[in-house]
Amino acid sequence: MLSARNQLAAVVKSIKLGNVMAEVVVEVAGTEIVAVITRGSAEALKLQPGDHVKAVIKSTEVLIDKS
Numbered sequence: 001m002l003s004a005r006n007q008l009a010a011v012v013k014s015i016k017l018g019n020v021m022a023e024v025v026v027e028v029a030g031t032e033i034v035a036v037i038t039r040g041s042a043e044a045l046k047l048q049p050g051d052h053v054k055a056v057i058k059s060t061e062v063l064i065d066k067s
Helices: 039-045
Strands: 005-019 022-030 031-038 052-056
Touching: 005 031, 005 039, 022 039, 022 052, 031 039
Parallel strands: none
Antiparallel strands: 005 022, 005 052, 022 031
């Protein structure tokens, strides 16, 4: 159970493992979101493309830009 309220149902699209970090691309309602997590976390979660996961967004601010 997480206290974060911003939890979005997502599907893993791709994972790129680096030496220390991993780039995880997930799709949420047709939009791709990229997360950078530790390689250890990616391995512990046993992430694979097609996995159904939650994208948990934890932030103290949201920035909006209108160009």
